[in-house]
Structure formats: structure tokens, C-alpha cells
Amino acid sequence: MTTTTTIPRSDIDPYSDASILSPYEDYRRLRDLGPVVWLETHQVFAVARYREVYDALHDHTTFSSGSGVGLTETLNKAQKGSSFTSDPPYHDYVRGLVARHLKPKALEQFHDYIEGWAARLVDELIEKGTFDAVTDFAQAFPLAVVPDLLGWPVEEGKERLLEWATAGFNAFGPLNDRTKAGFPLLKEMSDFLQRMSIPGNLRPDSWGAQLVSDAKDGKIEEYLLPGLLGDFLAPSMDTSVSALSSMLWLLGSHPGQWDQIRADESLIPKAFNEIIRIESPLRGFTRLVTRERELGGLTLEPDARVLLLYGSANRDERHWTDPDTFDIHRPGVAQHVGFGHGIHGCVGQALSRLEGHSLLKALSTRVRSIEIGEPTWRLHNTIRGIASLPVTLRT
Amino acid sequence: MKLVVDRSRCEGHGLCEAVAPDLLRVDDGFATPVHDGDVPADQQDAAHSAVEMCPIAALRTA
Numbered sequence: 001m002t003t004t005t006t007i008p009r010s011d012i013d014p015y016s017d018a019s020i021l022s023p024y025e026d027y028r029r030l031r032d033l034g035p036v037v038w039l040e041t042h043q044v045f046a047v048a049r050y051r052e053v054y055d056a057l058h059d060h061t062t063f064s065s066g067s068g069v070g071l072t073e074t075l076n077k078a079q080k081g082s083s084f085t086s087d088p089p090y091h092d093y094v095r096g097l098v099a100r101h102l103k104p105k106a107l108e109q110f111h112d113y114i115e116g117w118a119a120r121l122v123d124e125l126i127e128k129g130t131f132d133a134v135t136d137f138a139q140a141f142p143l144a145v146v147p148d149l150l151g152w153p154v155e156e157g158k159e160r161l162l163e164w165a166t167a168g169f170n171a172f173g174p175l176n177d178r179t180k181a182g183f184p185l186l187k188e189m190s191d192f193l194q195r196m197s198i199p200g201n202l203r204p205d206s207w208g209a210q211l212v213s214d215a216k217d218g219k220i221e222e223y224l225l226p227g228l229l230g231d232f233l234a235p236s237m238d239t240s241v242s243a244l245s246s247m248l249w250l251l252g253s254h255p256g257q258w259d260q261i262r263a264d265e266s267l268i269p270k271a272f273n274e275i276i277r278i279e280s281p282l283r284g285f286t287r288l289v290t291r292e293r294e295l296g297g298l299t300l301e302p303d304a305r306v307l308l309l310y311g312s313a314n315r316d317e318r319h320w321t322d323p324d325t326f327d328i329h330r331p332g333v334a335q336h337v338g339f340g341h342g343i344h345g346c347v348g349q350a351l352s353r354l355e356g357h358s359l360l361k362a363l364s365t366r367v368r369s370i371e372i373g374e375p376t377w378r379l380h381n382t383i384r385g386i387a388s389l390p391v392t393l394r395t
Numbered sequence: 396m397k398l399v400v401d402r403s404r405c406e407g408h409g410l411c412e413a414v415a416p417d418l419l420r421v422d423d424g425f426a427t428p429v430h431d432g433d434v435p436a437d438q439q440d441a442a443h444s445a446v447e448m449c450p451i452a453a454l455r456t457a
């Protein structure tokens with residue numbers, strides 16, 4: 001076995017506009033440079049290969065989330081207290097409070113409601129003719145379903161929610177103009193969450209109202225409420241929007257595979273995983289190294305910040321055969337790290353799957369072909385996703 | 396070798412059962428190892444795959 005002692009360096013900037021719009025070539029270069037690469041522009045280590053991303057995610061003691069999962073220490077200080085940004089035992093406690101509503105068993109009672117919603121949306125869009133994959137399809141779903149289950153009051157507008165979530169996720173990246181533009185929005189979101197933490201403001205019997213009443217009964221510390229309510233809202237928006245718009249783009253551009261799904265519904269779960277793998281909505285989060293540790297034969301020192309690039313791991317040719325090819329039959333596709341992995345693995349993944357599967361089912365029973373135009377891509381620090389894409393559904 | 400489910404972490408995502416149906420059952424929202432978690436000699440690879448597959452690290456071998 002050869003051991004490399006020096007960590008390769010690179011001037012690749014994954015947060016530059018060019019890299020955000022077309023990230024996969026830069027990811028490949030980072031993977032080829034080594035298992036760990038020093039990013040000169042941001043003074044952090046990038047981990048771009050599958051094996052090392054997986055290993056880091058499964059060693060949460062060394063690769064800690066407690067001091068934040070964003071790129072800069074300044075912004076990390078502002079994002080404490082959620083499941084994302086905590087370590088056990090506190091992490092397991094707050095995650096449990098969110099997970100009790102989001103685990104597969106708990107979601108069973110909502111299957112009919114979500115499938116019904118999906119069927120109505122697809123019917124409307126068939127009726128409409130040409131529409132936008134992002135604003136008319138992908139945003140409609142997370143905006144309608146999650147806030148409703150959380151207990152969003154009917155008299156409060158939801159139009160700001162997407163902007164808040166976008167601002168929140170930009171702030172996991174560098175302190176650039178994109179992040180700074182979001183600061184006023186973050187303030188608004190935080191005020192809103194404070195207001196929703198007051199008993200009586202969320203719809204009775206909702207997930208959120210239960211958290212608020214648990215706090216009133218002394219089962220949860222009250223100061224945790226805004227963060228816990230936020231755990232349902234911020235991470236469920238742009239991630240889902242990205243996955244659902246990529247879904248139309250990928251299936252529209254692979255009509256042969258769309259025909260196979262229409263002929264055999266049992267392909268839907270694998271197809272949804274393959275969509276998350278090849279266009280991973282969350283590009284990457286960081287961890288702070290708490291003790292000396294080898295990763296891929298290279299030594300990381302305590303206090304190093306490492307950027308785990310999920311979107312790159314999911315296209316690592318060391319792990320996947322033909323990673324740049326969309327293939328709904330891909331063996332082992334469920335091993336992707338598009339929902340993360342390990343103790344911070346996405347707590348909303350069952351809900352995302354339910355959303356994605358319901359929409360695929362509604363489409364496959366009604367739509368013969370998905371005609372698409374040219375996509376444009378979003379400029380966002382941590383989300384990979386389509387900005388707009390014209391689509392027509394033919395029955 | 397034994398398969399152990401951490402009941403405080405398991406959320407019942409069922410990915411373990413999908414790769415090792417002879418070793419685990421997801422019932423009532425939790426994974427339960429069959430035969431008390433004892434893994435037969437010819438199922439060791441399946442047990443490791445199940446551990447690797449659990450998306451939230453709720454499963455381990457002992």
C-alpha cells in the first residue's frame with residue numbers, strides 16, 4: 001500500500017458561478033487529485049470521493065456537526081441548535097422530536113392525502129398545456145404539503161417561505177453576495193418562527209402545535225421551539241424542489257426509461273433514488289474534525305473543517321459504473337449519499353420519497369410523454385437545481 | 396456474529412430488510428433481527444450489506 005503524506009491543493013472554487021452552473025467536471029478533478037484536497041480559496045479540505053464521504057459520515061465523533069455544517073465559522077455560529085448542527089446526545093433528542101412525525105410508519109396515515117394531491121396537480125398541469133417545471137410543478141408540492149402538516153395558519157401567506165429557505169441554505173456556503181443578500185430574509189424567518197412558537201398560533205392538532213404544547217407541558221425546553229419548527233420548513237423546500245424538477249427533466253430526456261416506468265410501477269422507487277443520485281439536490285455540508293484521523297490514507301488534524309461533497313460522491317467512478325449515465329435499473333442505487341448517511345441522514349427522506357413516488361405514480365398512469373425544453377440552472381451556494389424548464393405533458 | 400438494532404435510532408426506513416430479508420423484519424416501524432440477531436455463516440455478507448445500507452446508522456454487527 002502506498003501512503004501519501006501531503007494533501008494535494010487546488011484552486012478550484014466550488015462556490016464560483018461557473019462551478020455552480022456546471023459542477024461535475026470540477027468534482028471529477030477534485031476526486032482525481034486525491035481522497036482529501038485542500039481548497040485554497042476557502043481554506044477547507046474537500047472530500048469528493050464516495051468511500052471517504054461515507055466513512056466520514058459514519059464517524060460522527062471525529063467528524064462533528066456540533067459547531068455547524070456550513071463553510072464559514074462566522075455563519076456557523078449563527079446556526080446552532082437544530083438537528084443538523086448538533087452532536088449526540090443532544091442531537092438524538094431533538095432529532096427524535098422531529099422524526100416521530102416523519103418516519104415511514106407515522107406517514108402511513110397521509111398516503112391517501114398526498115397521493116390525492118399529486119393526482120390533482122398532474123390533472124391540472126395536463127389541462128394547462130405548457131408549464132414551468134419549477135414554479136408550477138416542483139414548488140407546488142413542498143409548499144402545499146409540509147406547511148399544512150406543520151400547522152401553518154391559513155391567514156399567513158406562504159409566498160416568503162421559499163425565499164427564507166433559499167436564504168437559509170445559501171448561508172451554509174461562503175459569506176459571498178448570495179449569502180449576504182439573504183440576511184434580511186433570515187431575520188424575517190426567525191421572527192416568524194418565534195411567533196409560531198407562541199401557543200395558539202399554529203393550527204390545533206398539527207405537528208407544530210404538538211411541539212408547542214409539549215413545550216408548554218415542560219417536555220421540551222421552550223427556547224428550542226423555533227429551531228425545531230425550522231427543521232421541518234427550511235430543509236424541506238429547495239431540496240424537494242430540486243429533486244422534483246430534475247425528475248421531469250431526466251424523465252423527459254430519457255423517454256425509453258419513462259416508457260418502462262409506465263409499463264411497470266415497481267420501478268418507481270429505484271427511479272427516484274437514481275434522480276437523487278445523479279442530480280443530488282444538496283451539494284455538500286461540512287464537519288469539524290475533533291481528533292487526528294486518517295481519511296483515505298491522509299492525516300487530518302484536529303480543528304480542520306472538511307467539506308463533504310455528496311453530489312460528487314454520487315458520481316464517483318471508483319464506486320459507480322458509468323456514473324454520468326441516468327439508469328433507473330442501476331444496481332445498488334439506494335447506497336447514494338444524496339440524503340446524507342449516518343446519524344444525520346435526512347430525517348425527511350420518507351416524506352420526500354412519498355412525495356416523489358406519489359407524483360411519479362400520478363404521472364405514469366396519465367402521461368404518455370413528457371416534452372421538455374432547455375433547462376437553466378440556479379445560482380445557489382449549496383443547492384443544485386433547475387431554475388426553469390418548460391414542460392408539456394402529453395396523454 | 397450478531398446483528399444489533401439500536402431501537403432509539405431506528406426509524407423504520409426498511410432499507411436493511413430490502414438487502415437482507417432473511418435477517419431482518421421491519422414491523423410496527425422498527426427493524427427486528429430474526430433468530431435473535433444470530434447471523435448464519437452463509438449470510439455474513441448480507442449482514443454487512445444491511446449495516447452499510449441503513450441510512451441513519453441504526454444497525455451494527457457485534
Ligand code: HEM
Binds near residue numbers: 347
Ligand atoms: C429530496 C429532498 C431532500 C434531500 C435531497 C435532503 C437532503 C438531506 C441531506 C443530504 C441531509 C444530511 C445533512 C448532513 O449530512 O449534515 C439532510 C438532513 C436533514 N433533512 Fe433532508 N433532504 C430532503 C428533504 C427533507 C424534508 C422534506 C425534510 C423535513 C420535512 C428534511 C429535513 C431534514 C433535517 C431536519 C435534517 C437533519 C437531520 C439530522 O441532522 O439528524 N429534509 N437532508
Ligand code: SF4
Binds near residue numbers: 405408411412421
Ligand atoms: S434500515 Fe436502519 S432505520 Fe431502517 S429499518 Fe433498518 S435499521 Fe431501522
